[in-house]
Amino acid sequence: MAQFFKPKPKLKPRQSIQNLTVSALDHQGRGVVRHEQRAYFVANTLPGERIDAILQKPPQAQLKHRHNDSPARVDPPCPYYGRCGGCDLQHLTINDQREHKDQVVSELLQKFAQLQPQQWATPLAGEPWQYRQRTRLACHWHKRERKLTLGLRAQQSHDIVQLQQCPVLSEPLAALLPELSQLLNKLHLAATLGHVELLAAPHPIVLLRLTTPVIEQDRDQLLEWQHAQESVAIWLQHHDNQVAPLAESSPLPLYQVHSRELSFTPGDFIQANSGLNEAMVTQALEWLDPQPQDRILELFAGTGNFTLAMAAAAASVLAVEGDSRMTMQLQRNARQAGITNISALSADLNSTWWAPELLMGSFDKVLLDPARAGAQQALTELLKLPNRPQRIVYVSCAPDTFARDARLLAEAGYQLQHCGIVDMFPQTHHIETMACFEAH
Numbered sequence: 001m002a003q004f005f006k007p008k009p010k011l012k013p014r015q016s017i018q019n020l021t022v023s024a025l026d027h028q029g030r031g032v033v034r035h036e037q038r039a040y041f042v043a044n045t046l047p048g049e050r051i052d053a054i055l056q057k058p059p060q061a062q063l064k065h066r067h068n069d070s071p072a073r074v075d076p077p078c079p080y081y082g083r084c085g086g087c088d089l090q091h092l093t094i095n096d097q098r099e100h101k102d103q104v105v106s107e108l109l110q111k112f113a114q115l116q117p118q119q120w121a122t123p124l125a126g127e128p129w130q131y132r133q134r135t136r137l138a139c140h141w142h143k144r145e146r147k148l149t150l151g152l153r154a155q156q157s158h159d160i161v162q163l164q165q166c167p168v169l170s171e172p173l174a175a176l177l178p179e180l181s182q183l184l185n186k187l188h189l190a191a192t193l194g195h196v197e198l199l200a201a202p203h204p205i206v207l208l209r210l211t212t213p214v215i216e217q218d219r220d221q222l223l224e225w226q227h228a229q230e231s232v233a234i235w236l237q238h239h240d241n242q243v244a245p246l247a248e249s250s251p252l253p254l255y256q257v258h259s260r261e262l263s264f265t266p267g268d269f270i271q272a273n274s275g276l277n278e279a280m281v282t283q284a285l286e287w288l289d290p291q292p293q294d295r296i297l298e299l300f301a302g303t304g305n306f307t308l309a310m311a312a313a314a315a316s317v318l319a320v321e322g323d324s325r326m327t328m329q330l331q332r333n334a335r336q337a338g339i340t341n342i343s344a345l346s347a348d349l350n351s352t353w354w355a356p357e358l359l360m361g362s363f364d365k366v367l368l369d370p371a372r373a374g375a376q377q378a379l380t381e382l383l384k385l386p387n388r389p390q391r392i393v394y395v396s397c398a399p400d401t402f403a404r405d406a407r408l409l410a411e412a413g414y415q416l417q418h419c420g421i422v423d424m425f426p427q428t429h430h431i432e433t434m435a436c437f438e439a440h
């Protein structure tokens with residue numbers, strides 16, 4: 001058969017546009033400019049700044065030159081600023097970051113739910129730097145150079161920026177970065193490493209996500225390094241998801257909230273900002289206001305961060321969590337604290353409720369703290385129960401899914417009484433929100 005030559009469609013040359021004015025920040029902290037009636041998002045720019053930008057696939061554009069500085073601009077202190085995708089708002093003063101986050105939540109609530117709270121809460125805020133007690137580092141093995149890159153994803157890219165320091169990491173974790181990279185580069189497992197998680201709870205923990213079994217030689221080197229450190233423990237997460245300490249004697253890590261100790265297995269979810277976690281749990285208790293006769297339902301409970309504190313003031317708590325290891329740990333944490341009015345259930349909250357504890361239960365108050373996907377299904381199921389809870393406290397790490405879910409509650413007759421941000425991730429565009437809904 002005859003073959004016809006078909007030229008590839010020519011790529012449009014990237015257009016460089018001069019003198020655009022940044023009019024606002026979008027929900028991901030990027031400056032918004034308009035060109036030919038189209039909006040483009042430009043990272044590292046602020047409202048009021050005039051810029052030259054290279055237009056990419058809409059709505060992306062890249063900063064080429066900035067003609068002036070917004071009064072809200074500060075010098076970003078991180079040496080990886082502009083390359084690392086981590087702290088994308090560090091050029092904005094911390095107060096302006098918080099104001100921006102408040103505004104994002106307000107706009108999304110208006111857009112998706114036509115809703116505003118009766119009262120905006122003052123943002124819960126803590127240390128702007130060195131606040132992270134947990135981070136996940138990405139790995140890439142360069143076959144030809146036989147070299148491991150360990151760091152965070154670059155801006156708008158899958159590349160990894162090798163980190164020697166990180167100003168938002170708690171000091172003991174940041175101090176590990178250079179040595180850890182050196183150590184891992186010497187090991188056979190570097191070629192197949194999935195990722196590395198760093199935790200400070202209370203002492204540093206390095207969790208290595210393995211995709212192949214660890215060989216004896218690597219194990220010996222890891223043990224030797226661990227031995228030479230002051231209270232750093234290495235844990236291994238194997239390809240079958242089992243997690244175990246490298247040295248059998250390592251105890252489970254733990255953190256404190258409301259004067260109670262909560263243990264967890266490395267790899268389990270814990271709040272990334274320990275300083276603010278305490279304030280967040282306190283505000284959740286104030287808003288939920290558990291009374292001795294209250295039966296509380298908690299959804300997305302983790303290992304009991306809110307559960308134990310709520311149970312101490314209420315008649316009972318049913319805590320639902322999708323990860324069975326975490327559910328069992330929650331039960332152990334409750335026992336350890338001498339709290340007996342908690343029952344824990346492992347269930348997928350993204351599917352139809354089937355468990356009799358949920359379907360037959362009658363709950364006065366609900367607290368939920370879902371992952372970024374939000375809780376649409378869980379709230380739909382909750383609203384089908386014959387007895388609706390009087391009060392719902394929603395803790396969210398994604399303002400868009402929160403606004404969507406808020407609409408569901410508003411349509412079911414709940415009023416949004418309080419809402420406010422928790423500045424859990426300063427220097428980044430990520431937004432944690434808390435809200436309290438009351439049945440009419």
Ligand SMILES: C[S@@+](CC[C@H](N)C(=O)[O-])C[C@H]1O[C@@H](n2cnc3c(N)ncnc32)[C@H](O)[C@@H]1O
Binds near residue numbers: 305322348370397
């Ligand atoms: C944001 S974390 C909050 C955990 C806990 N409230 C805390 O403060 O530590 C969300 C939790 O939801 C759980 N989760 C995620 N998807 C789930 C699902 N489909 N069903 C049930 N739980 C889920 C995760 O395992 C995680 O523990």
